[in-house]
Amino acid sequence: MKNFDLKHLIAAALIAAAYAVITIIFAPISYGPMQVRISEALTVLPYITPVAIPGLFVGCIISNIFGGYGIHDVVFGSLATLVAAYLTYKMPKRILAPLPPVIINGLVIGWMLHFLLNVPLFSTIMYVAVGEFIACYALGYPLLLILERFRSAGF
Structure with missing residues (x-):
């Protein structure tokens, strides 16, 4: 991204805050070998704007500090x-x-939880990937369609 100005910084910060708040509010289902992290619906935002990339990264850092896996x-x-x-x-x-x-978190988080919790690798990868699929496709994809509709209407 060529010009990362104050407007972009604020947008990234808002995305980070939204991701962290949603993850922490829904903590019982946001962490663990079987999880549906509702905030992962926001991971469609980089398709619309690259400003979301650092926002999601920072939001995830904040969320994972509270997650209990160190x-x-x-x-x-x-x-x-x-x-x-x-x-x-x-x-x-x-x-x-x-x-x-869905793919990256399924593999990386599945492997990490396997390592940390000594749970079966394949099933952990599948549980995380299914949770990601629910968050990203059932919640995130409709969000993406709505945001694109707003963008095409001039908002």
């Missing part, structure tokens, strides 16, 4: 979100926009 989650979970957000930004078609968080 530095592993803060580092690996947040980096997974950063990579997924960048890949979402690069997606060629709208229907594919929610896919990077």
